[in-house]
Structures are given as structure tokens and as C-alpha cells.
Amino acid sequence: MGNWRKNLRQVEPYVPGEQPRSLDVVKLNTNENPYPPAPGVLAALGELGPDSLRRYPDPTCGVLVRELAARYGVGEDQVFVGVGSDDVLAIAFQTFFHSSQPILFPDITYAFYPVWASLFGVPYRTLALDADFRIRKEDYCQPNGGIIFPNPNAPTSIGEPRSFVEEIVARNPDSVVVVDEAYVDFGGESALPLVSQYDNLLVVQTFSKSRSLAGLRIGFCIGSPELIQALNAVKYSFNSYTLNEPALALGTAALRDEAYFRETVEKIVATREEAVERLGQLGFTGPRPLGNFLFVTNPALSASRLFQDLRKAGIFVRYFDKPRIRDYLRISVGMPEEMEKLYDFLGKYAQ
Amino acid sequence: MGNWRKNLRQVEPYVPGEQPRSLDVVKLNTNENPYPPAPGVLAALGELGPDSLRRYPDPTCGVLVRELAARYGVGEDQVFVGVGSDDVLAIAFQTFFHSSQPILFPDITYAFYPVWASLFGVPYRTLALDADFRIRKEDYCQPNGGIIFPNPNAPTSIGEPRSFVEEIVARNPDSVVVVDEAYVDFGGESALPLVSQYDNLLVVQTFSKSRSLAGLRIGFCIGSPELIQALNAVKYSFNSYTLNEPALALGTAALRDEAYFRETVEKIVATREEAVERLGQLGFTGPRPLGNFLFVTNPALSASRLFQDLRKAGIFVRYFDKPRIRDYLRISVGMPEEMEKLYDFLGKYAQ
Numbered sequence: 001m002g003n004w005r006k007n008l009r010q011v012e013p014y015v016p017g018e019q020p021r022s023l024d025v026v027k028l029n030t031n032e033n034p035y036p037p038a039p040g041v042l043a044a045l046g047e048l049g050p051d052s053l054r055r056y057p058d059p060t061c062g063v064l065v066r067e068l069a070a071r072y073g074v075g076e077d078q079v080f081v082g083v084g085s086d087d088v089l090a091i092a093f094q095t096f097f098h099s100s101q102p103i104l105f106p107d108i109t110y111a112f113y114p115v116w117a118s119l120f121g122v123p124y125r126t127l128a129l130d131a132d133f134r135i136r137k138e139d140y141c142q143p144n145g146g147i148i149f150p151n152p153n154a155p156t157s158i159g160e161p162r163s164f165v166e167e168i169v170a171r172n173p174d175s176v177v178v179v180d181e182a183y184v185d186f187g188g189e190s191a192l193p194l195v196s197q198y199d200n201l202l203v204v205q206t207f208s209k210s211r212s213l214a215g216l217r218i219g220f221c222i223g224s225p226e227l228i229q230a231l232n233a234v235k236y237s238f239n240s241y242t243l244n245e246p247a248l249a250l251g252t253a254a255l256r257d258e259a260y261f262r263e264t265v266e267k268i269v270a271t272r273e274e275a276v277e278r279l280g281q282l283g284f285t286g287p288r289p290l291g292n293f294l295f296v297t298n299p300a301l302s303a304s305r306l307f308q309d310l311r312k313a314g315i316f317v318r319y320f321d322k323p324r325i326r327d328y329l330r331i332s333v334g335m336p337e338e339m340e341k342l343y344d345f346l347g348k349y350a351q
Numbered sequence: 352m353g354n355w356r357k358n359l360r361q362v363e364p365y366v367p368g369e370q371p372r373s374l375d376v377v378k379l380n381t382n383e384n385p386y387p388p389a390p391g392v393l394a395a396l397g398e399l400g401p402d403s404l405r406r407y408p409d410p411t412c413g414v415l416v417r418e419l420a421a422r423y424g425v426g427e428d429q430v431f432v433g434v435g436s437d438d439v440l441a442i443a444f445q446t447f448f449h450s451s452q453p454i455l456f457p458d459i460t461y462a463f464y465p466v467w468a469s470l471f472g473v474p475y476r477t478l479a480l481d482a483d484f485r486i487r488k489e490d491y492c493q494p495n496g497g498i499i500f501p502n503p504n505a506p507t508s509i510g511e512p513r514s515f516v517e518e519i520v521a522r523n524p525d526s527v528v529v530v531d532e533a534y535v536d537f538g539g540e541s542a543l544p545l546v547s548q549y550d551n552l553l554v555v556q557t558f559s560k561s562r563s564l565a566g567l568r569i570g571f572c573i574g575s576p577e578l579i580q581a582l583n584a585v586k587y588s589f590n591s592y593t594l595n596e597p598a599l600a601l602g603t604a605a606l607r608d609e610a611y612f613r614e615t616v617e618k619i620v621a622t623r624e625e626a627v628e629r630l631g632q633l634g635f636t637g638p639r640p641l642g643n644f645l646f647v648t649n650p651a652l653s654a655s656r657l658f659q660d661l662r663k664a665g666i667f668v669r670y671f672d673k674p675r676i677r678d679y680l681r682i683s684v685g686m687p688e689e690m691e692k693l694y695d696f697l698g699k700y701a702q
Contacts, residue, residue, distance in 0.1 A: 002524035004551045005577075007450040007496055011584050016410040016591035027406075036401030045399060045597075050387030053566040053601070055378075056559070059367045083434060086590045094470075099358040119445075119588045145358055173353035200355045212405040215596040226356075233362050237470045239437040240367035245566040246396075246597035250404070 014115045020316060026341050028332040029316040031154075031183070031293050033212040035264040035335075038257035041213070041250045052245040059240045064248050067255045068220055072192060077225040080232060081251075083242050085182055085206035085219030088231075089148075090116055092202060092221070095234045096176035097122045099145025106135055108325055110154050110180065122146075129324075133158055133287055133295075140168045147172060150180035152188045152290040155320060155330040159188040159290035166194055169201045176227065178202045183291030185210035185265055186272070192222060199224035209292055210265055211254045218243065218251045268292050272333045279331075282346045286328065293332045303327050306349070313345055365466045371667060377692050379683040380667040382505075382534070382644050384563040386615040386686075389608035392564070392601045403596040410591045415599050418606045419571055423543060428576040431583060432602075434593050436533055436557035436570030439582075440499075441467055443553060443572070446585045447527035448473045450496025457486055459676055461505050461531065473497075480675075484509055484638055484646075491519045498523060501531035503539045503641040506671060506681040510539040510641035517545055520552045527578065529553045534642030536561035536616055537623070543573060550575035560643055561616055562605045569594065569602045619643050623684045630682075633697045637679065644683045646676075654678050657700070664696055 018029060036042075061081045069076040082088035093116040097103050100123065105113045107126040117124040127139040133156045140147055147168065152159035169177045169191075179191045181203055191203050207218035221231070235242070243251075254261075272289055279296055286296035297303065307319035307329060318330040331342070369380060387393075412432045420427045433439035444467040448454050451474065456464045458477040468475040478490040484507045491498055498519065503510035520528045520542075532554055535541045542554050553574040559565035572582070586593070594602075605612075623640055630647055637647035648654065658670035658680060669681040682693070 002526075002551050004447070004497075004525050004527050006525075007447060007452075007527070008581050009446050009449040009585060011588045014587045014591060016587065019407055019409055023402075030407055032406050035405070037404050041404065042401065045396060048396060050393065050563075051374075053388050053392065054386070054563040055383050056370055056381055056565045057568070058370055083590060083595075084592055086592065090589050095360050096355070096358060098360040101358075115588045119585070146355075174355050174357075175353075176355050176358070200353050208407070212401075214407040214592075215404040217408070217592055217595040230359050234360060234470070236365045236367065237362045237466045238441050239434060240365060241435055241437065241565075241568055244434075244568040244595065244598055247595060 011119055012115070014112065018316060024314055026315040026334065026338045028334050028338065028342065029318045031209060031291070031332045032214050033209055033264065033268070033292065034333070034338065035212055035267065037212040037250070038254050038260040040253040040257050044249045044253035045246070048246060048249060052249070056241050057243060057245045057248055059236070061243050061248055064218075064243065064251050067252045071255050072222060074195065074222055075225065078195065078222050078228055079220060080228045080235070081218065081220045081243060082235070083219070084208060084217040085180070085204050086112065087217075087242065088204050088219040088221050089178070089180065091231055091234050091238070092178050092204070093117065093122060094120050095230050096178070096202070096227070097146040101143055101145035103146040103148065104140055104142070104144045105148045106153065108133065108156065110150055113148060129156070135160065137164055137168050141171050144172070144175055146175050146178070148178040148180065150182060151191070152183045154183065154291065155293070155318065155325070155328070156287055156295045157183070157289035157291040157293055158287045162189045162191055162194065165191040169194060169198045173200060176200050176202060178204060180204045182206045182209055186269055186292045187290045195223055199226060202227050207251055207254060210261065212264065213251065213254055216247045216250055218247050268333050271336055271339060275331070275333060275339055278339070278343050279346075282343065293330055295328055295330050297328045303329050309349065310345065315342055315345060362470055363466070365463065369667060375665055377666040377685065377689045379685050379689065379693065380669045382560060382642070382683045383565050384560055384615065384619070384643065385684070385689065386563055386618065388563040388601070389605050389611040391604040391608050395600045395604035396597070399597060399600060403600070407592050408594060408596045408599060410587070412594050412599055415569075415594065415602050418603045422606050423573060425546065425573055426576065429546065429573050429579055430571060431579045431586070432569065432571045432594060433586070434570070435559060435568040436531070436555050437463065438568075438593065439555050439570040439572050440529070440531065442582055442585050442589070443529050443555070444468065444473060445471050446581050447529070447553070447578070448497040452494055452496035454497040454499065455491055455493070455495045456499045457504065459484065459507065461501055464499060480507070486511065488515055488519050492522050495523070495526055497526050497529070499529040499531065501533060502542070503534045505534065505642065506644070506669065506676065506679070507638055507646045508534070508640035508642040508644055509638045513540045513542055513545065516542040520545065520549045524551060527551050527553060529555060531555050533557045533560055537620055537643045538641045546574050550577060553578050558602055558605060561612065563615065564602065564605055567598045567601055569598050619684050622687055622690060626682070626684060626690055629690070629694050630697075633694065644681055646679055646681050648679045654680050660700065661696065666693055666696060
């Protein structure tokens with residue numbers, strides 16, 4: 001038996017969330033957008049011809065970068081795109097966290113941060129959220145090799161104001177600070193206006209939530225030209241041609257329909273606000289949500305058992321069997337009629 | 352000015368080939384397939400609905416993995432897919448070449464190998480091709496941390512028989528041997544029948560050449576279940592959701608039309624064989640090509656000047672300003688009428 005196994009990279013494989021294919025399922029487990037993408041997106045699909053499939057895509061992703069720069073009022077040299085925000089974040093870890101000092105992130109946050117740190121050999125330190133699940137910004141003043149946190153945070157759905165982010169960025173001029181704004185469009189306050197002022201701030205967003213395009217895998221980030229250039233150098237050393245032609249064409253079409261974007265975001269926010277009330281009447285509490293999901297607990301119920309029982313009833317939510325949050329469920333905001341099914345189930349539910 | 356630059360990863364950015372967008376160009380520079388993808392591929396595009404865009408894709412890429420396993424007669428646990436073969440190769444570098452011994456590859460080969468080695472901190476040694484640009488298999492018996500080579504090789508278009516690959520694999524039971532078969536469908540002999548016998552052999556292929564889908568970014572590899580499992584562990588630690596829904600659906604459709612695949616491959620091979628003859632009449636020589644491209648030189652002409660003059664005439668080919676090959680051009684096989692434009696130009700050309 002060959003000894004080639006000695007050179008294998010040992011990693012703890014990340015287990016992605018369930019993606020049930022059945023259409024009968026009420027899918028409130030991966031924070032997808034319940035509304036279809038903008039009408040122009042499907043129209044753009046019909047316009048893709050054989051040449052756009054047969055030829056390599058533009059490695060600079062020019063059409064999408066230009067549209068993003070115009071939409072967010074920044075230079076084209078301030079925009080980087082990737083295969084979902086996971087790709088953008090993974091490349092940011094490789095590019096900016098090449099330090100012997102530990103990087104800092106919250107103990108309760110996006111589960112991929114420690115996975116990337118392990119994969120790329122980046123030392124890290126997690127900092128405990130306070131008793132209300134809030135990030136303690138004063139903890140982020142210690143020496144570090146970089147900082148990353150989501151705002152709003154996940155799975156808590158708690159958002160902090162721009163001034164909060166600015167304080168962390170301003171106090172860490174020697175670190176790159178990555179703010180992961182996957183959920184910002186649902187009521188958070190974006191740090192984007194700060195990028196012109198701080199060359200060490202990178203703001204990451206995605207088309208998977210507010211733009212209804214999780215199936216296309218499009219993420220992006222905005223920062224100083226120097227940060228973007230460094231990301232591109234790593235990206236071009238890994239895979240020159242990443243976003244495929246459908247992603248470039250359809251992502252661009254999605255950006256062009258601002259009215260539809262605002263309309264669906266407003267609907268989701270309205271459904272979320274109603275969910276806070278309705279779930280409250282059913283005995284659930286949790287932090288005030290700013291993402292397209294709620295993080296709730298019910299002192300009368302076992303969250304893990306409720307999670308299983310919901311699943312049996314075809315209602316998928318997310319449960320994390322981890323310290324401090326194992327009494328909570330993360331529930332994505334679905335269509336009003338899907339939420340009614342959830343309220344119905346919970347109204348009749350007795351363990 | 353902040354000192355965050357100290358933690359930047361320093362890489363030499365890879366510069367991808369030109370992708371002129373003009374339709375007037377005769378594009379023989381990136382080894383794309385000149386024929387459109389199979390008719391079923393465009394039909395599959397029309398069947399993509401809003402839900403397939405709005406939801407996350409299947410992270411296991413199940414539909415495409417199953418189709419590949421059936422097509423190549425291997426188990427589903429022997430197939431891994433990625434965002435183009437570049438993604439597959441980059442993940443293979445990260446996964447299998449985690450060694451302090453140098454990995455081995457030819458000095459004249461795909462330009463990305465040294466780039467990945469640098470990015471992931473993998474030591475490497477390049478081994479000189481012989482005077483006829485052939486890989487010397489006896490060189491690949493020295494101690495190493497892994498082996499990678501394309502077959503057919505690029506930019507030479509030279510292919511070696513399966514027995515040649517087997518000898519290298521058999522002599523290196525302590526290394527993973529990666530055979531990069533991007534061009535194998537145009538007349539090369541694939542090492543795929545060997546994977547059932549050697550658990551250290553990984554065969555990488557792509558949909559970008561013989562399947563006319565460069566614009567979708569689909570690559571795959573086949574190997575022992577243990578190799579595939581290790582690749583998946585790294586992939587899931589980097590980005591769980593990589594191939595988007597259009598890539599999964601259209602890639603699967605492409606695989607289902609075997610007759611079209613064979614027909615277009617045969618046409619390209621016929622055009623290539625004619626090109627060998629026609630270019631020969633014009634004074635060009637080169638190794639016998641087995642990929643969808645030719646590697647040619649003309650003792651009466653400066654290759655770099657010819658490259659520039661072709662470019663001015665709207666005919667794009669590839670030139671590598673590197674030792675040993677700077678008298679050569681790499682010319683992709685285009686449509687017969689595109690090749691006629693090339694012959695016409697060369698027939699009238701005098702420096």
C-alpha cells in the first residue's frame with residue numbers, strides 16, 4: 001500500500017446545510033430569498049447564445065464589475081467579484097490574513113471563519129459575544145493579524161450601526177478589517193460609505209440573499225484599490241476564469257432592476273416584522289432581527305426537539321448544537337403563506 | 352499610513368490570455384472549441400426556472416457527478432467536479448501536494464503549475480523535456496512529493512500512450528500522480544482505465560474543450576474513492592457551493608449527447624490534420640499534434656513578429672516568450688473557414 005497519504009492535507013470537512021430538492025418542503029433553513037429574481041434576470045437567460053457558452057468568460061468579469069461600481073458609486077478598481085461571498089471571503093483570508101498574529105472574530109458567528117483559518121493555517125482567536133449576543137467592540141483593540149465579523153451577525157441577526165464598525169476600523173490601522181454584509185440589505189447599516197476613508201476596510205456582500213440569486217453563486221466586495229489589487233493577484237493565481245457567463249449576464253441584469261430589488265426587500269422586512277409579533281404571541285423571543293432571518297428561543301420548548309418535529313412536518317429551519325445557542329432556532333423569512341404554515345404548526349404544537 | 356500591508360500574501364499575478372470581445376476576430380489563441388455546444392445544452396438553458404436561480408445549488412453537484420460516473424463507468428464516489436479544471440487542479444495541489452519534498456513537472460508545460468505551487472507554498476522541481484519536446488519518464492523516478500503533467504502536454508500538443516503514464520504511476524506508489532487530460536478527447540489515450548488499479552492516480556478533464564463549454568467553467572477528475580474524499584474535504588472547507596445551477600444543468604445535458612460530442616471532435620481532428628499539411632506546405636513544422644491545437648515553427652520567420660503581424664490582421668494565436676519555445680506559435684484549431692483565413696494570410700506573408 002502506497003505511502004502517498006503522508007502528503008495529504010488533513011482538514012475537518014465542513015458540512016453544508018441540507019438542500020432538500022422536494023418542492024413540498026417549507027424551506028426556512030438557508031436564508032434564501034423566497035421571491036423569484038427580477039424579471040430581467042430570466043430575460044437575460046434567454047439571450048445567452050452558443051458563443052457565450054463555448055468561449056471563455058471575461059476573466060476580469062468586466063460587465064458585472066462596472067455595474068457594481070456604478071450602483072455603489074465607487075471606482076471599478078474598488079470592486080472584486082467571486083463565486084458567492086464564500087469565494088470572496090476565502091480569497092480575502094488567503095490574501096490579507098497572512099500573519100503570525102491571531103485574527104479575531106466572534107465566538108458565535110458564521111461557521112466558515114474557523115474552517116478557512118484552519119485550511120490556510122491562519123491563527124485565530126474567538127471573542128465571546130456579550131450576554132445579549134452582541135459583539136463587544138472594545139475586545140477588538142488587542143494586537144491582531146486581521147479582523148472579520150458579519151454585520152448583521154449570523155445566526156443572531158443582530159446589526160450594529162456604522163459608527164460601531166468605524167470605531168473598530170479606525171482603532172486597527174495595522175489590520176485589514178473585513179465586514180461581511182451578506183444580510184445588510186434587510187435593514188442593516190452598511191459600512192460602504194467608509195471605504196473611501198479607510199484603506200484597510202473591506203466590505204463583502206452577496207447576490208444570494210437580497211438579489212434572489214443563490215443558485216448562481218455571485219459575491220462581491222468593495223474596498224480601496226490596493227486591497228482589490230491584492231485580491232485579484234491571489235485570484236488570478238488560483239483560477240483566472242471563475243464567474244461563468246450566465247452568472248455575469250444574469251447578475252448584471254439583477255443589478256439593473258433597482259425597483260424590484262427594493263420592493264422584494266420591503267416585502268421580506270414586512271414579513272419579518274410580522275413574524276416577530278406572531279412568534280412572540282407563541283412564546284418565542286430573541287434579539288431584534290435585521291437580516292432575512294430570526295433567531296428565536298422559547299423557554300417552554302426544547303429547540304432541538306422542535307427542530308426535529310418541524311422537519312418531520314416538512315418545515316426546515318436551522319439548529320446549531322453549540323454552546324450558548326442550543327436553545328435557539330434560526331428561521332429564514334419565507335413567503336407569508338409559508339410563515340402561516342409555521343405559525344399553524346407552532347400553534348398546535350405541544351411537546 | 353497603516354501597516355496592514357505586512358500581512359499581505361505576496362504573489363506574482365498570473366496574466367490570463369487575451370479575450371477579445373469583437374466578433375470579427377479569428378480567435379485561435381485559447382484552445383476553445385469552434386463548434387457550438389450540443390443542441391440539448393441550449394434547450395436546458397430554456398428550462399431553468401426562477402427556483403433554480405433563487406435557491407442554493409446542490410453542494411454535492413449530484414446530477415452532474417452521477418452523469419459523469421455513468422459516462423465513464425466509474426462509481427459516483429470516484430468523481431469530483433469544480434469550476435473549470437483550473438479549480439480542480441488548484442484543489443488537487445492544496446490537497447495532495449502538502450509535502451516538504453519537491454513535486455515534479457515538466458519545464459515546458461501548463462503555466463499555472465508553478466503559480467499554484469507558489470501560492471500554496473509547495474516546493475517544486477521542473478524537469479526538462481528532451482530535444483523533441485517529449486517528457487522523459489525516467490526523470491520521474493526520483494524522490495518527490497507528487498507528480499503532475501498534462502497528456503497531451505501543452506503547448507506542445509504531444510501525447511504519450513497509456514503505458515507511458517502507467518510506468519510513472521507504478522514507479523511512484525508513494526506519490527499522488529495527477530494527469531491533466533484537458534486535451535485527451537482529440538486523439539490522446541486516456542489514463543482513465545488505470546484508476547481502478549492505482550489508488551494514487553488522479554485523471555483531470557474539462558468541459559471547456561471537447562464539450563464546447565468554456566463559458567460555463569466545468570472541470571472534473573476521476574480517481575480512487577479515497578482521493579475523491581480528500582478533495583471533497585478541502586473543497587467543502589473552501590466553498591461548499593461552487594458549480595452554479597446553469598453549469599450543473601447544462602453540463603449534464605452536454606454529457607447526454609454522445610453522438611454530437613463524437614461528431615464535433617472528429618471534425619476538429621480532421622481540420623487539425625489538414626492544418627498539419629497546409630502549414631507544412633507553408634514551411635511550418637512541429638511535433639505531431641494530439642490536442643485541438645498545433646505547436647509550430649518556421650525557420651524562415653520570427654515567431655514573435657509573426658504573432659504580432661497576425662494580431663494586427665485580426666488573427667489571434669498564442670506566443671510564449673520563453674526559452675526553447677520562443678520560435679514557436681501555438682495555434683488552436685478553428686472552423687475550416689477560419690483556418691483558411693490563416694493560410695491565406697501566411698501564403699501572402701513576407702517579413
